[in-house]
Amino acid sequence: MTVTSAPRDRLLQTAAALFYREGINGVGVDRVLSEAGVTRATMYRHFPGKEALVVAYLEQEDAHLRDLFAAAAQAAPDAGPRDLLALVIDGVADDATRHHTRGCPFINASAEFPDARGEVRAVVRRHRDWFRSTLAALAEAAGVEDPQATAAALVLLRDAMLVGAYLDGAEVAADFRRTARAAVGLD
Template sequence: MGKRPGTVRERLLETADRLFYATGIHAVGIDRVIAESGVAKSTMYVHFRTKEELVAAYLRRRSDVMRARVTGEAEARAQEPVEERVLAVFDVLDEVISEPGFRGCAFANAAAEYPHHADVQAAIAYDRTWLPALLSGLLHVDGGDELVAALVQVYDGANAAAHLDHSATAARTARKTAELLLSTRRPTSSTA
């Protein structure tokens, strides 16, 4: 077997992402992450002093990947009406839900496993900021806007329903709900 690509840190994070998401964080011991990443234990601890530090980094990485994916799709629709750019969020969620191995929201799962760990909770809080910020920017409203809050709740609900109810249509239903919510908003002069 040849040398694995990527930095040691990337290999550790890729392995942690695959194992933690598929199996559950507490169900995966640090020795398994080390073994499957092909990294020496002492090297792992140079990058992550504790398992919880690795968990927090895994969550931030997962957040960054989803943020880039959704933002990229919204930006790709820059010539379309703002509503279509907002609906891109639900289109990407539909793609994610359809991927093999979908196990719900990694952040809800982590919150259930680590309800009081400060670093893990900070990583969850980090993730909880990007979607409202994206939607607020697209809709040209402030972060406390009720429409933004409603759209985030619809997104969260679809994510949960897809996992808990094994619903393959949860994101499409959420998209239709988002369309209804968007149809009630008053246009602003800065909306384009």
């Protein structure tokens, strides 16, 4: 069970912003504490160490994407599976231009935590497994011929879009939309 408190939330939000903007290993705990305005004792009350804070940051990122999927379904409760898939594609593209302008937080974290058996990489794996399986379920419901291959293609396209948006700018989102819609047979 996660204990929530204003200092914990402030610490996590500060860490998330710094980790995403400057890199996890480029930001020390002292800086996070200073900018969050919390003590070391407060941090250790909520997180046993920096890696636990990184895990919480990535879990928050995962929740953000899950919320994006839920919002697509809520925005159009009567939408059919093909329309819902189109809404998800649009939401993912929008996310890359509004919230994730410095690449994928999961790819970035994986680059900084190369041990595939570590807890950080376990969170990344759970996120990617959920993302892929959710896309496959949507593709299957939409009647796509090979939902697993389609989901794998969409994951790769999202990865490429997030990197491309960071390197080349927001216009990459339009390329993602067009290519993703073609991959699922929406255009």
